[in-house]
Amino acid sequence: MAGTAVRGRLNWHVATVASVTDETDTVRTITLDLPDWPGHQAGQHLDVRLTAEDGYAAERSYSIAAAAGEPVAITVERLDDGEVSPYLTRELRPGDQMEVRGPIGNWFTWAPGDGGPLLLIAGGSGVVPLRAILRQRQRSGSTVPARLLYSSRSLEDVIYRHELDQYRGTADVRYTLTRRQPPGWDGFSGRVDDAMLARIAWPARQRPLTFVCGPTRFVEAVAGLLVARHYPETQVKTERFGGA
Amino acid sequence: MALDGNAIGGLFIEIFGADMTSAQATCAACGAVRPLADTLVYLRGPGTVVRCRQCTNVLMVICRIRELNCVDLSGIKTLHATVPQA
Amino acid sequence: MTSPVSRGFHRLSRQGDAQAGKLPPGQHATADFPVLSAGPTPHTPLQEWTFSIRRAGATLRTWTWPEFMDMPAETVTVDIHCVTRWSKLGTVWQGVPVAALLNQVAHDAPYVVAFSDGGYTTNLPARDVTGGKAWVAFGYNGEPLPPEHGGPARLLVPHLYFWKSAKWVRGLDLLDHDQPGFWENYGYHNYGDPWREQRYAGD
Numbered sequence: 338m339a340g341t342a343v344r345g346r347l348n349w350h351v352a353t354v355a356s357v358t359d360e361t362d363t364v365r366t367i368t369l370d371l372p373d374w375p376g377h378q379a380g381q382h383l384d385v386r387l388t389a390e391d392g393y394a395a396e397r398s399y400s401i402a403a404a405a406g407e408p409v410a411i412t413v414e415r416l417d418d419g420e421v422s423p424y425l426t427r428e429l430r431p432g433d434q435m436e437v438r439g440p441i442g443n444w445f446t447w448a449p450g451d452g453g454p455l456l457l458i459a460g461g462s463g464v465v466p467l468r469a470i471l472r473q474r475q476r477s478g479s480t481v482p483a484r485l486l487y488s489s490r491s492l493e494d495v496i497y498r499h500e501l502d503q504y505r506g507t508a509d510v511r512y513t514l515t516r517r518q519p520p521g522w523d524g525f526s527g528r529v530d531d532a533m534l535a536r537i538a539w540p541a542r543q544r545p546l547t548f549v550c551g552p553t554r555f556v557e558a559v560a561g562l563l564v565a566r567h568y569p570e571t572q573v574k575t576e577r578f579g580g581a
Numbered sequence: 582m583a584l585d586g587n588a589i590g591g592l593f594i595e596i597f598g599a600d601m602t603s604a605q606a607t608c609a610a611c612g613a614v615r616p617l618a619d620t621l622v623y624l625r626g627p628g629t630v631v632r633c634r635q636c637t638n639v640l641m642v643i644c645r646i647r648e649l650n651c652v653d654l655s656g657i658k659t660l661h662a663t664v665p666q667a
Numbered sequence: 668m669t670s671p672v673s674r675g676f677h678r679l680s681r682q683g684d685a686q687a688g689k690l691p692p693g694q695h696a697t698a699d700f701p702v703l704s705a706g707p708t709p710h711t712p713l714q715e716w717t718f719s720i721r722r723a724g725a726t727l728r729t730w731t732w733p734e735f736m737d738m739p740a741e742t743v744t745v746d747i748h749c750v751t752r753w754s755k756l757g758t759v760w761q762g763v764p765v766a767a768l769l770n771q772v773a774h775d776a777p778y779v780v781a782f783s784d785g786g787y788t789t790n791l792p793a794r795d796v797t798g799g800k801a802w803v804a805f806g807y808n809g810e811p812l813p814p815e816h817g818g819p820a821r822l823l824v825p826h827l828y829f830w831k832s833a834k835w836v837r838g839l840d841l842l843d844h845d846q847p848g849f850w851e852n853y854g855y856h857n858y859g860d861p862w863r864e865q866r867y868a869g870d
Contacts, residue, residue, distance in 0.1 A: 347594060351671055384591040387673040394670065395678075398588060418699070420679040434671040441590035444602035444618035553582040575619070576587045583707065626703040627750050627830050627850045637707055639786075646854040646867045653853060 349386055349436040350374070352409070356431055360412060360496045364462065365426040366402055368410040371437060377401050379473035380446035380466045380548070380576075383411065383439030387421060397421045400465040400550075400576075401440060404472035405448070409437070412496060414462040445548065445576045449474065453481030453546055454539050458529065458559050460488045460551020463578055467550055468497050471504055483508040486537050488529055488555065490516040511537055529559050534566060541567040546574075553577040586617040589629060592643060593617065596650055597662075604662035609655065610638035617660075631656075689746065691861035694754040701753060702815045705849065709784035709814075709835050716819060718803065719838035720772050727772040727841075732819070735803070738763040743802065745825035747832070748861040760823055761806030766797040769839070776841035780848055781822050784835040789848035790857070791824065791831060793841070800826055803836060828859040828866070 352369040359365050377383075382400045399411035415426040447455070447470045455474070457467040464487050474483060485504075489495045491514055501510050513525035513533060525533050539545040547568060549559050556577045563573050586593075586602055593601035602618035613635035620640060621632040628644035633656070640656040654660075678695075690696060713732045720727045730738070740763050748754045780790045795801065804823040805812055812818035817834030824831045830850050851857050856865040864870060 347598065349670070382587070382590065386670065387676045388670040389677045390672050391677075393678045395676075398591065421676075424673075424676050428675045429673075433674050435673050436670055438591055438594075441594065441600065442587055442602050442618070443600045444616050445587055553584060557582075575585060577582075577584045579582075579584050579588065579624070621707070623704050623706060625701070625751065626705055627855055628705075628853055630705040632706060637785075639706075642853055644850075644853040644855070649854075651854050 347438075349438050352435050352437040354429055354431050354433045354435075355408065357429060361494055363415040363426065363494075364412060364496050365415075366410055366412045367425060367429065368403075368408050369435075369437065371409050374409055375440070376405060377403075377409070377440035378405050378443075378446040378448055379469040381440040381442045382466070383409070383437050383441060385411070385421075385425075386436040386438070387424065388436070395421050398441070400469065402465050402469055404469055404476045406476065407472070412462070412465045412468075445550075445574050447473065447546065447548065449477040449479040449481065451546060453483060454543055455481055455483040456537075456539055456545045456547040457483065457485040458488075458547070458549045458551075459485065460529075460555030460559070461490075461494075461578075462496065463549075463551030463555065463576070464489075464496055464501075465550075466576065467548055468501070470548065471501070471508065475504065475507070480507075482539075484537055484539070485510045486513065486525075486529065486533070487511070488513045488515060488551070490514070492519050492522075509537070529555075529562065531562055531565065534562055538563065538566060538568075541569075544572065547572060548574050548576075550576040551578060553579065583621040583623055583632075585622055585634075586620040586631065588622050588624060589631070589643075590618075592629065592650075596643065596652055599662065599665050601660075601662055604660050606640060606660050607658040608633040608636060608638060608640060609658040611636035612658075689756060690754055691748055692864045693866075694748055694752055694861065696756055697753040698755075700755060700758075700816065701749070701751075703749070703751065704815075704834070705787055706785045711784055711819070711835075711837075713819060717837065718768070718820070720768065720774075720841065721838060722772075722774065722776065722841040727774070728768075730768070735763065735820070736805075738767055740805075741802065742806075743823075745823070747825050747829050750828040750830055750855065750859070750861075750866050754861075759808050760802065760804040761809070762802030762804030762820075762823055764799065765801040765803060765822070765839075766799070768803065769793075769797060772841075774841050776843060778842040778845045780840040780842060780846055781831075781833040781836050782838055782840060783821075783833045784837055787833055787835070787849050789822075789831050789833050790842075790846055790851060791827070792845075792858075795827065796822075796824060796839075800824065826860070828856075828861050830855065831859055 631641040642653040
């Protein structure tokens with residue numbers, strides 16, 4: 338059984354697009370039909386391979402947007418000068434096929450047994466694995482205290498907004514909008530800074546499990562702020578996203 | 582800018598046959614012990630270069646040369662990885 | 668197992684493919700200028716920067732930045748070819764011919780190894796960095812070379828794959844015997860002629 342599991346992860350499996358959902362103007366969630374999927378944990382990612390008719394192939398990694406036990410889904414942000422993301426967010430339709438390898442990553446994961454309190458800090462599309470964690474927490478009925486700080490350009494760019502708003506009864510969900518705020522906005526504005534963390538980050542003595550995900554620059558800045566707040570480096574897990 | 586070891590999780594599985602992002606690597610240059618997830622990773626060049634986040638020395642270089650992954654691990658003194666569960 | 672085709676997916680179409688006659692085998696033209704690195708961007712302050720020619724552990728000649736800027740420089744327009752398969756046509760650089768620097772030292776070394784901030788090295792035959800084939804470039808498109816592209820100065824050797832054009836170059840070691848550099852050690856071709864598609868050792 339163990340040998341099979343490892344071999345399964347080494348191989349590319351054919352995935353069929355089951356459905357696509359536009360989350361924002363530039364972001365789409367793709368749910369995949371993967372018959373031999375071994376299951377995944379919140380926070381993990383998968384590799385996607387697309388092959389063109391002329392044999393040209395491109396590979397990319399995407400965080401899994403779904404909780405353990407849910408159908409595999411990825412959420413892709415369109416980068417205008419990208420090669421793969423415009424295809425996935427505009428062209429791809431149910432019934433299309435791609436190859437998938439995974440799940441990948443046993444570091445940047447959270448399962449209810451890992452405890453908390455949880456501090457999740459997302460920059461842009463870095464919210465995807467953190468949403469999987471919140472979904473996992475919800476599905477399992479975990480009462481671990483959780484706080485999400487999600488930095489986005491504007492309210493229209495907030496991915497999963499309605500779902501995240503619904504977690505507000507059982508988790509502390511806050512947005513900071515860096516480029517523009519709607520009239521009457523009473524949430525945070527601007528980049529994540531120490532003053533914002535002072536209001537949302539758990540005191541270090543509570544030994545939170547922290548997950549920071551987003552573009553490299555964002556992650557470096559936030560991780561630095563957390564270390565300055567005496568968060569031990571070993572309890573701040575980071576995942577950096579790049580372009581393409 | 583650099584990514585981190587999470588970005589090459591799939592490549593680690595190709596090479597090591599197991600998920601290695603949690604594996605603790607001791608840097609041969611400075612002695613820092615950190616998970617492979619927490620390394621500096623430079624992608625998209627002729628090869629993938631993995632560096633110690635503490636001292637920036639090279640931990641690993643992985644080149645795809647035709648059908649081979651050529652791997653230099655000499656920058657890692659030791660690697661501790663949890664045995665995969667059955 | 669053959670990979671299924673992802674309907675409607677294709678390689679990003681790029682400008683300049685129409686000039687395919689000017690491209691070495693296996694390359695495609697790109698309009699942008701990808702940034703590829705093996706490590707963090709160094710930031711040596713110009714007042715500390717030097718370019719040195721060394722042999723057998725001894726420094727034969729060193730230029731400070733002002734001394735280097737005093738050397739005769741040229742503006743050249745060249746095509747560059749990266750082993751990762753992108754080519755950029757008609758790039759414009761300002762630089763000091765390597766020959767002008769090497770002429771300042773007496774030498775008959777057949778090989779050089781370029782060395783850079785951050786530890787990168789690459790090896791070349793000495794005749795491939797002279798005769799109008801190589802520059803130490805400090806300007807790109809009329810502007811100072813940006814750090815992410817190798818500034819303040821990089822080697823520019825456009826007739827070979829671009830990994831030979833060492834970013835953040837700080838000098839040349841003159842050698843009697845060829846010594847593989849960073850990528851060459853891992854299996855990339857020792858010479859790297861894009862027109863003969865010499866990507867890997869044995870090509």
